[in-house]
């Protein structure tokens with residue numbers, strides 16, 4: 001796998017000031033997302049979850065760090081790889097796992113599944129299965145905020161593969177032209193399904209696409225959750241204060257296949273192992289220890305996460321199966 005040519009320039013290694021108070025809750029969120037996804041992978045292999053299941057394991061620092069830079073009334077629009085984004089935006093593990101299990105108690109009553117999480121209460125506008133198709137939706141939400149003057153910012157997440165799609169270009173064109181308060185976050189995990197980025201993109205720096213639309217850009221590594229928060233906060237402030245959109249590319253890596261049906265044979269074991277050494281969870285934990293967090297406190301946090309996910313699995317398993325779609329159309 002080729003690494004970006006200009007890594008030294010944009011992918012800087014500046015240390016970000018860290019405190020236990022700021023980092024610990026972000027570590028907890030990342031850990032809960034990982035444990036929830038591990039539990040969902042297990043349930044999927046047992047046939048308890050059907051349909052598609054795309055896991056974000058390895059990429060948790062991006063959605064957690066970015067969402068930490070938001071106000072609760074800001075919007076998030078995500079792809080089918082949306083579990084981490086939904087949890088970071090405040091949805092519970094119970095509601096999410098029940099949704100994956102197709103249960104009535106799920107986030108969208110068990111009718112959407114993994115790719116279609118949604119919560120009006122949390123200003124989470126999906127969960128979208130069409131690659132790049134949600135970028136104009138994010139531009140639309142940002143247009144509404146600007147029109148109403150409500151000061152909200154929209155974060156839109158997508159993979160580098162989506163940056164080759166027409167909807168992506170249309171969304172960026174409108175965001176740049178109308179100066180919309182949106183931050184477009186490319187979670188560059190370097191593969192679109194089994195296709196490495198050098199086989200689908202003529203440029204190695206996705207953030208360059210901002211230049212065609214007169215918008216700001218940024219680009220950095222996604223294994224440091226505090227760096228993600230710090231840099232996305234700059235883009236969020238720009239959007240909130242001046243309605244200037246930003247295209248941000250965060251270089252990251254998924255440790256598992258594209259979805260549960262992908263054994264990931266297009267990558268070498270060595271490559272995967274190399275990226276696992278940069279695991280954002282391991283990095284955050286080591287930094288917490290360096291900062292003086294007590295092992296006993298970290299173990300208590302980890303036990304708490306374990307209990308939260310075990311409770312959510314139990315809730316999902318014992319909940320009633322979703323109703324047919326039709327009654328909802330009639331009733332609501």
Ligand SMILES: Cc1ncc(C[n+]2csc(CCOP(=O)(O)OP(=O)(O)O)c2C)c(N)n1
Nearest residue numbers: 081129130131159160161162189191192193
């Ligand atoms: C318009 C469209 N084309 C193709 C697909 C099939 N598909 C699903 S995910 C995917 C790869 C997208 O890769 P990327 O945007 O890099 O995101 P990642 O899955 O790596 O997070 C493709 C081609 C689709 N869902 N929608």
